[in-house]
Amino acid sequence: QVQLQESGGGSVQAGGSLRLSCTVSRHSVGTYCMAWFREAPGKEIETVATISSDSTTFYAESVKGRFTISRDNAKKTLYLQMTSLKLEDAATYYCAADLLISRCIPGRPMDTWGKGTLVTISS
DSSP states (O other), X not given: OOOEEEEOOEEEXXXXXXXXXXXXXXXXXXXXXXXXXXXXXXXXXXXXXXXOTTOOEEEOTTTTTTEEEEEETTTTEEEEEEOSOOGGGOEEEEEEEETTOSSOOTXXXXXXXOOOEEEEEEO
């Protein structure tokens, strides 16, 4: 069974940066669809960014130009570099994977999830 483990969350001031990591227990991170989601209190979970096996990426409009999704196949790790953080970026961030497909499909449910890492933003 593949397990995902997020790390890198914490508290940062608005305008600051954080890098989230997601390590995968098995397989390469480069062979299937992987993504970052986030859930803020009282809000629905939303897709932040996705990356397909061919390195095609997708970003939510709210994070375009500020966040970057990437992966290191050798380290079996997915990253989310977050810069110019805003108060509204505060949320629990989840790493997820769809182990059945190599190219991410918008709206398709992910089949494997991490437990999340909390990001708090202070003004």
